[in-house]
Amino acid sequence: MENIKNRVRKFRDDRDWAQFHTPENLAKAINIEAAELLEHFLWDNNFDKEEVCDELADVLVYSMHLADALDVTIEDVINKKMDKNEKKYPIEKAKGNSKKYTEL
Numbered sequence: 001m002e003n004i005k006n007r008v009r010k011f012r013d014d015r016d017w018a019q020f021h022t023p024e025n026l027a028k029a030i031n032i033e034a035a036e037l038l039e040h041f042l043w044d045n046n047f048d049k050e051e052v053c054d055e056l057a058d059v060l061v062y063s064m065h066l067a068d069a070l071d072v073t074i075e076d077v078i079n080k081k082m083d084k085n086e087k088k089y090p091i092e093k094a095k096g097n098s099k100k101y102t103e104l
Contacts, residue, residue: 001074008064026066033058 012018037055040047067074088101097104 005064008061021065021069023066023069026062026069029062030059033062
């Protein structure tokens with residue numbers, strides 16, 4: 001994972017794009033790329049896997065940039081969120097159930 005992070009940062013830094021990577025701009029970019037990802041599933045479930053993976057990569061790259069802009073690590077934010085999710089969705093209540101935690 002560290003090699004990927006470094007490659008993504010180098011790509012950005014070689015082009016002097018960090019100046020445009022405010023949290024607000026990056027959040028917008030993530031949303032736009034997520035919409036482009038979703039577009040592949042509009043109307044049916046026939047999708048081109050390579051194109052879907054390209055859009056997924058865009059979402060992940062912008063997410064990595066947002067983590068950098070916020071000075072957090074992806075591992076830390078995911079672990080903190082998983083800790084919260086494990087409390088909200090205990091196995092004994094949530095297993096095999098798609099209800100929101102407020103309905104369990």
